[in-house]
Amino acid sequence: MARSAKNQVAEKKREAETPSEEQLELSNSSSSESELDGLSEEEDEEELEDEDVVGQKDSSSVHTLKKLDAKKTDSAKSSKKNAKSTKADNLSGIIYVSRLPKGFHERELAKYFSQFGDLREVRLARNKKTGNSRHYGFVEFVNKEDALVAEDTMHNYLLMGHLLQVVALPKGKKIEKLYRYKQRAFQQTPVKKTAQELKQNAMDKHAQREQKLSAKGISFQW
Numbered sequence: 748m749a750r751s752a753k754n755q756v757a758e759k760k761r762e763a764e765t766p767s768e769e770q771l772e773l774s775n776s777s778s779s780e781s782e783l784d785g786l787s788e789e790e791d792e793e794e795l796e797d798e799d800v801v802g803q804k805d806s807s808s809v810h811t812l813k814k815l816d817a818k819k820t821d822s823a824k825s826s827k828k829n830a831k832s833t834k835a836d837n838l839s840g841i842i843y844v845s846r847l848p849k850g851f852h853e854r855e856l857a858k859y860f861s862q863f864g865d866l867r868e869v870r871l872a873r874n875k876k877t878g879n880s881r882h883y884g885f886v887e888f889v890n891k892e893d894a895l896v897a898e899d900t901m902h903n904y905l906l907m908g909h910l911l912q913v914v915a916l917p918k919g920k921k922i923e924k925l926y927r928y929k930q931r932a933f934q935q936t937p938v939k940k941t942a943q944e945l946k947q948n949a950m951d952k953h954a955q956r957e958q959k960l961s962a963k964g965i966s967f968q969w
Contacts, residue, residue, distance in 0.1 A: 839920045840867070840891045842898055845883040847871075848907035852880060860886050863900070864893025870922050885922045 844856070857869045871884035888894040898915040905911075960967045 836891070837918055838891045838894055838915050839887075839918050840889070840894045841885055841887045841916045841920055841922060842894050843883070843885055843912075843914045843916055844901075845912045846909045847880065847882045847884065847911070848909045849880070849882075851907070853884070856884055856886060860888075860897060860901075863888070863897040865889040868922055887922060 842860075844860075847856075853869050853871045856871065857866060860866060860869075865888065866886060867889050868887040869884065872881040873879060874881060886894075886897075888897070894915050898913050901911055902913040903910050904913075957967060
């Protein structure tokens, strides 16, 4: 009896010392909740750090625009205008145009370059024998600034497969001195003789030569 009582007391102590299944489940659930809380807190901290980094990047990528000083821009524009005016003062208002394509004559030159300003004179160099174009000419503008604009725009301009060469001539140049055949009017000689007439003239000349040679005692037959 004494042993059985002792055994009962020992079993009660063991039961008291060993935790029940409900206690184990509660302890496991509490530990998992604490772990989840810790993970969520770490994730929140990482998200905050990422947001701070993104905010820093966005702030660094933002461009700040600075307003230009009106005085500086006005001075730059005035300096450019002064430079153009001084350059135009040293020009004669005449531009030299070369590498003109075939069929581009005085009328075409006047129409094409009149878009830059009023023209005073247009001359095309021609061959004095045939009257054909020599593929260069001169255009004189009323305003010298228009000649400067035409040079800047049309130099090395591709026109009908030709690169135009446009040069503004300096002050003192005149078209009358540059255009060599100004006062010579070309007239094409009409061909009225036929092939038979030309052949007959050649035979008559040969007969005259034979007569002259026979008079001198030289016999020559051809």
